[in-house]
Amino acid sequence: MVKDRDEAVTDGRVRIHGASISYFTGKLEVYLRYKEIPYDLVPGRPDQVRKHAGAAQIPVVELPNGRFITDTTPIINWFEEEHPDAPVLPEDPLQAFVCRLIEDYADEWLWRPAMHYRWSYDVDKHALSRKIVRELTPDIPVPAVLKRFLIRQRQLRIFVTGDGVDQATRPHVEGSYLRALDMLSAIFARRSFVVGEHPTLADVGLMGPMLRHFSHDPTPAAIMQDRAPAVWEWVARMWNAKASKLSSGGLVTGVPSDLEPLLTEIGETHLEYLSANAIAWQRGDDRFDVSIQGAPYRRVPTSRYRVWCLEQLRKRFADLPESAAAEARGLLEKNCCWDPLWQPEEVASGHDPDGRAPFVEGLEVLTARGARARRG
Numbered sequence: 162m163v164k165d166r167d168e169a170v171t172d173g174r175v176r177i178h179g180a181s182i183s184y185f186t187g188k189l190e191v192y193l194r195y196k197e198i199p200y201d202l203v204p205g206r207p208d209q210v211r212k213h214a215g216a217a218q219i220p221v222v223e224l225p226n227g228r229f230i231t232d233t234t235p236i237i238n239w240f241e242e243e244h245p246d247a248p249v250l251p252e253d254p255l256q257a258f259v260c261r262l263i264e265d266y267a268d269e270w271l272w273r274p275a276m277h278y279r280w281s282y283d284v285d286k287h288a289l290s291r292k293i294v295r296e297l298t299p300d301i302p303v304p305a306v307l308k309r310f311l312i313r314q315r316q317l318r319i320f321v322t323g324d325g326v327d328q329a330t331r332p333h334v335e336g337s338y339l340r341a342l343d344m345l346s347a348i349f350a351r352r353s354f355v356v357g358e359h360p361t362l363a364d365v366g367l368m369g370p371m372l373r374h375f376s377h378d379p380t381p382a383a384i385m386q387d388r389a390p391a392v393w394e395w396v397a398r399m400w401n402a403k404a405s406k407l408s409s410g411g412l413v414t415g416v417p418s419d420l421e422p423l424l425t426e427i428g429e430t431h432l433e434y435l436s437a438n439a440i441a442w443q444r445g446d447d448r449f450d451v452s453i454q455g456a457p458y459r460r461v462p463t464s465r466y467r468v469w470c471l472e473q474l475r476k477r478f479a480d481l482p483e484s485a486a487a488e489a490r491g492l493l494e495k496n497c498c499w500d501p502l503w504q505p506e507e508v509a510s511g512h513d514p515d516g517r518a519p520f521v522e523g524l525e526v527l528t529a530r531g532a533r534a535r536r537g
């Protein structure tokens with residue numbers, strides 16, 4: 162529930178500047194609810210957010226001491242250090258690495274189908290533009306009908322047609338969602354959460370697309386209910402999960418074989434894309450073409466932020482203890498993840514070289530502006 166900014170209590174509580182319809186706000190809320198860290202959600206007004214976080218991007222977290230932090234991936238890492246009870250990262254380093262990989266795929270790859278369903282379908286785009294205008298733009302003195310129209314145009318231009326969704330790729334974009342539903346249904350037929358009987362970072366990451374987009378927006382929600390009721394049930398289970406109320410069940414041992422189809426999907430889609438994006442970045446190209454599972458994505462924007470994502474995954478791999486690294490390599494090779502993880506050999510986004518995230522300026526994910534303007 163979004164509170165009026167002045168209504169929100171700040172004493173000792175975290176304040177999220179976000180939105181009730183936002184992918185990454187939802188992901189962060191799921192995490193804080195599970196960890197039982199009290200927070201208030203206030204509307205993330207673009208001017209305020211840019212002032213405090215350096216990018217017009219939500220969520221931004223205002224800590225009780227008045228400091229601001231950005232980007233849910235490092236935000237969650239930071240909270241995990243501050244609140245080590247009921248960790249969302251498994252102790253087993255291989256499982257932890259797999260969770261981080263699934264989080265990255267959920268954050269960055271499922272973003273495109275989530276935006277496509279929201280802004281390409283009539284019912285969805287009208288419902289969502291209405292919500293966004295009400296929640297985030299009440300102070301902008303322009304008729305609501307015009308604001309709604311402009312938002313629909315903008316979102317479609319940047320995040321759908323401008324992100325490689327066209328007649329040739331649309332079936333593949335929708336297929337990414339449908340395959341995710343099928344693979345998760347197979348997993349939830351065996352256990353309550355992705356790696357066992359309590360949530361991990363893999364569940365938290367997947368809730369980004371699955372909560373505020375796929376289970377709430379009319380078109381993908383109808384598909385989820387019909388095709389994957391076990392995923393629908395998991396969304397509710399995740400939203401209701403509290404670390405203190407969990408049953409005693411633990412995590413499975415190792416990486417079960419039913420996770421491998423998901424890893425293969427991640428290798429063939431997300432990692433292939435990250436690799437092509439990093440090559441384009443090195444060449445200085447603003448846009449690039451890439452074939453993913455045979456679908457010809459054309460002129461997708463080069464993302465500096467996602468070069469950083471690839472760097473982070475490589476760092477996590479490099480941090481694995483020797484025996485886990487050998488096991489991880491075998492698993493990644495078997496499931497089409499290994500080669501794209503290491504191509505090109507060198508990557509250098511230049512983002513956050515001192516490792517200060519989440520205490521750094523946010524980096525917009527998709528805008529070429531974000532990519533080019535800051536290149537040294």
Ligand SMILES: N[C@@H](CCC(=O)N[C@@H](CS)C(=O)NCC(=O)O)C(=O)O
Pocket residue numbers: 183184185186217218219220231232233234268526
């Ligand atoms: N990596 C960031 C991504 C945040 C993000 O892209 N948020 C979206 C909303 S869910 C946004 O603010 N997009 C900016 C826009 O629509 O222009 C995170 O994890 O927090």
